[in-house]
Amino acid sequence: MFTRKNGILLVSALMFMALVFIGCSTDTDPEPDPWGTFVWQEEGNFELGTVTADIDGTDGRYKETPLGNLIADGIAEYTRHSSGEQVDFALHNGQNLKVNKLSSGKITNADISGTIGTDTLYLVSYTGEEITTLINIFVNSNSNGKWNANCIALVSKEVSYTILTGINPPIAANIKVNGSPIELAKTYRVAVGNFIGATTADQNRFPEGTNKTDLGPTKLSEAVAQYIYVQGTISPPELGRITGTVPVIQTN
Numbered sequence: 001m002f003t004r005k006n007g008i009l010l011v012s013a014l015m016f017m018a019l020v021f022i023g024c025s026t027d028t029d030p031e032p033d034p035w036g037t038f039v040w041q042e043e044g045n046f047e048l049g050t051v052t053a054d055i056d057g058t059d060g061r062y063k064e065t066p067l068g069n070l071i072a073d074g075i076a077e078y079t080r081h082s083s084g085e086q087v088d089f090a091l092h093n094g095q096n097l098k099v100n101k102l103s104s105g106k107i108t109n110a111d112i113s114g115t116i117g118t119d120t121l122y123l124v125s126y127t128g129e130e131i132t133t134l135i136n137i138f139v140n141s142n143s144n145g146k147w148n149a150n151c152i153a154l155v156s157k158e159v160s161y162t163i164l165t166g167i168n169p170p171i172a173a174n175i176k177v178n179g180s181p182i183e184l185a186k187t188y189r190v191a192v193g194n195f196i197g198a199t200t201a202d203q204n205r206f207p208e209g210t211n212k213t214d215l216g217p218t219k220l221s222e223a224v225a226q227y228i229y230v231q232g233t234i235s236p237p238e239l240g241r242i243t244g245t246v247p248v249i250q251t252n
């Protein structure tokens with residue numbers, strides 16, 4: 001017997017089948033990957049997201065700051081998604097930090113483009129021994145037998161280290177990756193700027209590394225901007241990666 005209740009059920013079932021047939025979304029459809037759908041606009045000032053509180057970068061050349069941590073994390077995460085490769089962590093030159101803070105509220109790509117220099121992105125293989133040397137090159141810049149504090153090495157959340165200043169020159173010690181002491185013979189995949197990753201050992205003081213993947217022309221600032229866009233809302237990253245500060249000493 002056809003009843004009003006049966007009729008409603010029949011119509012509802014037919015409508016559901018029609019929606020499925022024409023390709024309408026259902027609860028089982030996968031969510032789109034924002035990294036895959038985002039198209040970067042190289043120029044122009046447009047909104048990326050929201051900052052919940054000021055992200056401080058004061059004296060970020062010499063010590064760990066929330067802004068330095070945000071930049072390193074953004075470089076690492078962007079490299080993972082753009083390269084499709086394993087990325088153990090990111091490392092960047094603390095001297096390249098150009099602003100004192102990101103203010104709370106809406107944030108645009110213009111705000112991010114001014115935070116760091118114009119380095120482009122590389123993915124490079126380093127041994128643990130080379131990484132130790134690299135971090136120490138930043139912590140202790142040798143010049144004509146003298147030394148002066150150059151800058152810290154910004155590191156993403158997978159890495160931590162301690163700056164020992166009770167000796168001359170200071171050194172970076174107790175370097176850890178994911179909570180375990182760095183393995184000197186192990187090879188790590190590291191996201192870096194071209195200032196570090198695109199050079200050769202006989203042209204500068206940095207370890208050369210191997211298996212270089214050029215992710216240019218993406219700039220580090222663009223990588224961080226895309227990371228913020230995907231997150232939508234950004235809070236100041238916690239401190240605790242770098243213990244101690246690099247002493248500020250000037251030489252002639």
